Amino acid sequence: MPPKIFITGATGYIAGDATHLLYTTHPDWSYTALVRTEEKASLLQKAFPTIRTVLGTLEDSDLLKSEAANADIVLHAADASDHEGAARAIASGLIAGHSEASPGYWLHTGGTGILTYADEKAGKLGEWEAQEWNDWSGVAELTSLPDEAFHRNVDRVVLATGTEFAGRVKTAVVCPPTIYGKGRGPVGTRSRQAYELARLILEAEFIPIVGEGKARWDHVHVFDLSRVYLLLAEAAAAAVGGKKEGMGDATGEEEREMWGERGYYFVPGGRHVWGEVAEAMGRQAEVMGLVGDKKLEKAGLSREKAMEQAGFQAVSWGLNSQGRGERAAKVLGWRPEGPGLYEEIPRILSEEAERMGRKTA
Template sequence: MTFKIFITGVTGYIAGDALYVLARKYPDFEYSALVRSEGSAAKVRAAYPAVRVVLGSLDDADLLRREAAWADLVLHAADASDHEGAARAIAAGLVEGHSEARPGYWLHTGGNGILTYFDTVEDRLGQPSDRVFDDLDGVEVLTSLPDEAFHRNVDKIVLECGVAHASTVRTAIVCPPTIYGNGRGPVSGRSRQCYEMAKVILTRGYIPIIGTGQAKMGDVHIQDLTEAYVLLIEAALSGNASPELWGARGYHLTVTGEHTWGPLARTMAVKAQEMGLVKSDGELAEYKMDKEEALKTAGFEAISWGLNARCKGLRLPKFLGWKAEHPSLEEEVPGILRSEAERLGLL
């Protein structure tokens, strides 16, 4: 029987890149993809004629339920960490459509924003932190964060589904940090945090710094992140039901590196000048931002330049051999600047 995958978010950065790899590596799989508009659907069909496009939105609960029941595996990446209704619909469909003889798998895309909880409650922005999370010995900390934590409401739906229906639905939360690198999807291949920082440097000609600039966050190349999804899909395909991958302990921090926001901004600025993308008689000036100004400058992406989300991704390396294969964030800085300059018409 052909393995069936339902994907949300293929017009976006994460799932777009995942589909690019899956369609080439497993062309005989059956794929269905949720797409919101006919214009985007045409681009998906042009790139992947064999993919069954499903027109609809995350608010279409009945549609999501039907597709989740149909699929052997759901890869949910479209506003996955914040849309509670979509998560409930996917959970319901997986439960309704699967059995112990034919279990369903759910790869849910979370986000490291949940790890910024302590900065938020302690009213700390742009300050260093020694708190480091890990998904191996510290997985219970991740799965029991306070209900007020960013993304926690949706995480709970996924975790509860994977525990209450462990024999029929196997869930894994994939929790990426700052992502970088050009995506290979049919519509959008752009990430946010680092690219918005590059945009500010290129268009405003200053170095954005939040607080002391010493907040730290994990990072991962988009192609390494995609490999994490592929490895989990291959585990599902092989029937690997290890409790170290799914359910109560199925929480995977897909992090391969760490950066400090202030030094990253300075590195970007120096490289932008070296590449001739910013004209200046001397070094670019640093511009200190508070929360309100950061929001006005680049929305929540700019706020994140002052938040800590330090973590170690140990579970996937230990149980599936996942590792970094692509350039580090610092090595990718010229590529980030170049792609953003091209998007802005500066090249």
């Protein structure tokens, strides 16, 4: 029997791309997706003809419980890091629908915004910070971050499920940093952080610098991120009886490192300084003629103005989030292969210019 996969966020950016990769790699698997409207369900089914869709939202707890209980693998990406109610419903469904003889697998989408809590607590913006978190040697620190940390309330739900019910529910928390690259899903193809930065540069025609502009953040191409979900899903499918060429069931030690209290994954493809990315975007916009013949000046961007621009996504241009990701490489054999963030800047600018109705060369 092919594994049954339940996906939230398949019409969004992260899960849209992941669904594309899963479906094209394993078209024989059984897929179900939560969607809000008939229109989006139609678009999803046009792209993935055999996918089953269920209409609902993250507020429909009974529906989430039912689908999670019936699925072998849940890939949760729709507002996954911040909607505690949905996480609790998925946890309840997985616990109720599975046993130690037939466990369920939960691929949960977190985010490295959780690492910004120290800057936020200290009121720091744009300052260089040396601390780097490690998902292998320092995983215990990550799974016990302070309750006030961003995303922590949902992290706790997932981690508690994967430890208290470790026999019947296997959890993996995937924490992407800044994501870039055009998604391959049928609806949502745009990320936020770097794209909102590009949009502001094109609209306001200045280079925004938050604080000293020295804050650093990791980044990953969306194609590379999707491969992490694919590898985790394949490992789960192998364990529940699905086929994966060249790979058998994980050993006990591999299981301990892959799921549950240690199953916490950073997936960086590289690292950038926000002030440097902003300047690189500004200079590239000049080269591409997207700001006329102007020479863009740097200008400070306050927290308040950043919030007006794009909420936390813009405030994050002044915060540090640095994670050394070793777990995906060690237990899944994952390596980032996509183009780097700086390489992608011309495409990001072109896409944002087109969204604004501007002609590009």
